[in-house]
Amino acid sequence: MKKKLWHPSNILKKNSNLFKFEKFISNRFSRKFNENYEKIHRWSINNPGMFWDSIWDFSKVKGSKSNKKIKKSKKFFKNIFLPNSKLNFCENLLSKNTNEKAITFISENGYRETRNWKELNKNVKNISYFLKNINIKSKDRVAGYMPNISETVEAFLGTVAIGAIWSSCSPDFGINGVVERFSQIKPKVLIVTDKYFYAGKKINVLERVPEIIKKVPSIKHIIISKYPGQPNLKKLPKFKNIKTHSWQNLIKNKFTFIKYSKFDFEHDLAILYSSGTTGKPKCICHKSGGVLLQHLKEHQLHCNIKENDNVFYFTTCGWMMWNWLISVLASKASIVLFDGFPMFKNEDLLLRIVNKEKITLLGVSAKYIDTLRKTKKSYKNIYKFSKLRTICSTGSPLSEESFNYVYKNIKTNLHLASISGGTDIVSCFVLGNLYQSVYSGEIQCKGLGMDVRVFNEKGKSVLNQKGELVCINPFPSTPLRFWNDPKDKKFKKAYFNKYKNIWHHGDYAKITKNKGFVIYGRSDTTLNPGGVRLGTAEIYSEIEQFKEIKESLVVGQSWDNDIRIILFVILNPKYQLNDDLVKKLKLKIRKNASPRHVPQKIVRIKDIPRTKSGKIVELSVKDIIEGKKIKNKEALANPESLYQFRNLKELKY
Numbered sequence: 001m002k003k004k005l006w007h008p009s010n011i012l013k014k015n016s017n018l019f020k021f022e023k024f025i026s027n028r029f030s031r032k033f034n035e036n037y038e039k040i041h042r043w044s045i046n047n048p049g050m051f052w053d054s055i056w057d058f059s060k061v062k063g064s065k066s067n068k069k070i071k072k073s074k075k076f077f078k079n080i081f082l083p084n085s086k087l088n089f090c091e092n093l094l095s096k097n098t099n100e101k102a103i104t105f106i107s108e109n110g111y112r113e114t115r116n117w118k119e120l121n122k123n124v125k126n127i128s129y130f131l132k133n134i135n136i137k138s139k140d141r142v143a144g145y146m147p148n149i150s151e152t153v154e155a156f157l158g159t160v161a162i163g164a165i166w167s168s169c170s171p172d173f174g175i176n177g178v179v180e181r182f183s184q185i186k187p188k189v190l191i192v193t194d195k196y197f198y199a200g201k202k203i204n205v206l207e208r209v210p211e212i213i214k215k216v217p218s219i220k221h222i223i224i225s226k227y228p229g230q231p232n233l234k235k236l237p238k239f240k241n242i243k244t245h246s247w248q249n250l251i252k253n254k255f256t257f258i259k260y261s262k263f264d265f266e267h268d269l270a271i272l273y274s275s276g277t278t279g280k281p282k283c284i285c286h287k288s289g290g291v292l293l294q295h296l297k298e299h300q301l302h303c304n305i306k307e308n309d310n311v312f313y314f315t316t317c318g319w320m321m322w323n324w325l326i327s328v329l330a331s332k333a334s335i336v337l338f339d340g341f342p343m344f345k346n347e348d349l350l351l352r353i354v355n356k357e358k359i360t361l362l363g364v365s366a367k368y369i370d371t372l373r374k375t376k377k378s379y380k381n382i383y384k385f386s387k388l389r390t391i392c393s394t395g396s397p398l399s400e401e402s403f404n405y406v407y408k409n410i411k412t413n414l415h416l417a418s419i420s421g422g423t424d425i426v427s428c429f430v431l432g433n434l435y436q437s438v439y440s441g442e443i444q445c446k447g448l449g450m451d452v453r454v455f456n457e458k459g460k461s462v463l464n465q466k467g468e469l470v471c472i473n474p475f476p477s478t479p480l481r482f483w484n485d486p487k488d489k490k491f492k493k494a495y496f497n498k499y500k501n502i503w504h505h506g507d508y509a510k511i512t513k514n515k516g517f518v519i520y521g522r523s524d525t526t527l528n529p530g531g532v533r534l535g536t537a538e539i540y541s542e543i544e545q546f547k548e549i550k551e552s553l554v555v556g557q558s559w560d561n562d563i564r565i566i567l568f569v570i571l572n573p574k575y576q577l578n579d580d581l582v583k584k585l586k587l588k589i590r591k592n593a594s595p596r597h598v599p600q601k602i603v604r605i606k607d608i609p610r611t612k613s614g615k616i617v618e619l620s621v622k623d624i625i626e627g628k629k630i631k632n633k634e635a636l637a638n639p640e641s642l643y644q645f646r647n648l649k650e651l652k653y
Helices: 010-014 017-029 037-046 048-058 089-093 117-133 150-161 175-185 206-215 288-302 320-331 349-356 366-375 400-409 486-495 536-543 579-592 618-625 639-645
Strands: 004-006 101-107 112-116 141-145 165-169 189-193 195-198 201-204 221-225 243-246 268-273 283-287 310-313 334-339 361-365 390-394 415-418 420-422 427-431 452-455 466-471 503-511 517-522 549-559 562-571 601-604
Touching (some): 004 400, 004 415, 010 017, 017 037, 017 288, 037 048, 089 150, 089 288, 089 320, 101 117, 101 150, 112 117, 117 150, 141 150, 141 175, 150 268, 150 320, 150 334, 165 175, 175 206, 175 283, 189 206, 201 206, 206 221, 268 288, 268 320, 283 288, 288 427, 310 349, 320 334, 334 349, 361 366, 366 390, 366 400, 400 415, 427 466, 466 517, 517 536, 517 618, 536 549, 549 618, 618 639
Parallel strands (some): 101 334, 141 165, 141 189, 165 268, 189 221, 221 243, 310 334, 361 390, 390 415, 562 601
Antiparallel strands (some): 195 201, 268 283, 420 427, 466 503, 503 517, 549 562
């Protein structure tokens, strides 16, 4: 059994949104759940129509809800929830119109500014009014090439308010990465910020624009905003056959009234992109009603977000967690946006923000927590974290050591929720709740309304065995479609190719004896020595404990009609990859994982290739060491790191 690290008190349970929701459905359906999460979950998957209908009512969604709860289809992704219901996504996020704080922006250099709800409402209405004036219609695309600033939130809300479709790339994407994405969806408007900062370096965004508009000819209007805390642009640049507009001028209008049109529950909301590491990025089109209900459910019932909470998720607007963060506004909570390098000048910069801004929920990547852990510092006594109730971790599996580190060195009385889902559903399959204990190295539970299972190779549901993460029941945040995908060919291949009419997510996972989940990484990078499937996460968790190792990467290499495990390591300063260290690494893996997990080769490297959202791209490394062509380097944050893997002499024998 895994070590129990935390258990919610009765007071915490009774004051939770989950408890309120339990009472809500108990009264409505004359059922008793006795503060038992599994009972509530079972009811939610057995009665999907009642469940999602109840989420709408419990969360007080603004809109018109039809009496019909589900229009059923034999095809998984053609099931329609709350058919003929109508809402406006933006109206639901502009949940207040007061002088209270709605958004706080903080840059890496400490510049801080806030938007209250009245200012947010006004700016969004002005952007919507402008877009209508330039003839942007429902389902037209508006693209943002923006850092994580308040203007990006306003641009997103102003776009979806009129039924247009939002899509964004963060400025860490180069020109080709932007073109590859936006050229597929043909936006009419491009919204950009003049510059951004990372690790103290100023990066000019405007100089990239001529090349982008040349390669994305659908763009007819460009709106330019200045980076917060920086001087106004002295002069707007001019581009051939393009109308250029100043953001600052657009939001000066006194326009205060806009009637929100209601759109179908299934109406297009936003286009997100797959990482693109195996080819051209897929354009994943999400729908308004499904995303809103999923996010309200996850925020309120799983993360216990309440009115006036202050939520901070470290993300860029090129990652799905940005969309997840912005939807927090629908729960009448405020959000904190950070832009820049998370350890600029201070390794605990984000923790300082958490303390100073009185953050209630902090969201970070597992990689960030692991980086803090490796400092071996305790922050418990440095900061009070007086309001912090929840830490969410995602992006990759959170190791047992990182779980333990949080409770030992950040805060003892805290709900640590490792969560996992994806851009594909812009939400989670498995996450946390306030009725159950937190066990070291485990995600607590399946999401409400999500019938998540682990399948073996024969497609049978298994417990306490590793296998494929699947969801066997339809859910409202299933994507609407892939853009430019006639007859849904790519869509069906991506999710429904392995198991008929069952969502196959591509994660290698296990349901534990505690009914929690352990994610072992992407199943397409699963190791198969001797035909036995092994997860890379088990090796990483052992390697992370070595002071000599800064980072590591594990792949399987096709060799001698089998697969052999290769471990690449980045060493901390002053250490060498000598025979003694190699022996210690192999012994540790053999003892705590299994003899099959022991790598046949351990090779020193200088850098690890990652996607823009920080995920290790094991598959690209596997391809390059096997002499295959890398299809899409533009998807990587550091494509130059791939060159070190070519023709490695250590892998020739």
